[in-house]
Amino acid sequence: MKRGLYFISLAAILIGLMPIFAVIIVRVIASIFGCELRGGSLIYGGAFTPCIVMGEDIGPSLYQVAILGWYGLISLPIAALGAGIMVTLGIIAFCERPRD
Numbered sequence: 001m002k003r004g005l006y007f008i009s010l011a012a013i014l015i016g017l018m019p020i021f022a023v024i025i026v027r028v029i030a031s032i033f034g035c036e037l038r039g040g041s042l043i044y045g046g047a048f049t050p051c052i053v054m055g056e057d058i059g060p061s062l063y064q065v066a067i068l069g070w071y072g073l074i075s076l077p078i079a080a081l082g083a084g085i086m087v088t089l090g091i092i093a094f095c096e097r098p099r100d
Contacts, residue, residue, distance in 0.1 A: 002089060009085040016079025023069035026062050035059065037066055 030037040035051035035058075051059040 002093070005085060005089055009082040009089070012082025013079045013086070016075040016077070016082060019068045019070075019072040019075055022065050023072075026065045030062055033058075035062065037062055 036049045
């Protein structure tokens with residue numbers, strides 16, 4: 001039973017952090033190729049900029065993945081819930097261990 005809860009909470013943490021990981025990877029790719037990435041904010045114009053890599057414009061693709069970061073507003077509470085379950089299970093396991 002506990003092993004299943006550990007697995008579910010670990011999956012919730014990983015799924016919850018996926019949009020953040022995607023944005024980090026896109027930012028790294030954009031900086032490697034010297035591209036400007038405006039994160040889709042209405043303040044900054046909310047449009048992609050051209051990013052030519054090996055003759056192809058990957059700007060629209062980078063922009064679309066960068067927009068996935070907004071899903072973090074939904075998925076980060078899921079990750080927090082998974083982390084809370086994981087901490088609770090750790091405390092329970094610590095309290096149940098045999099004492100010397």
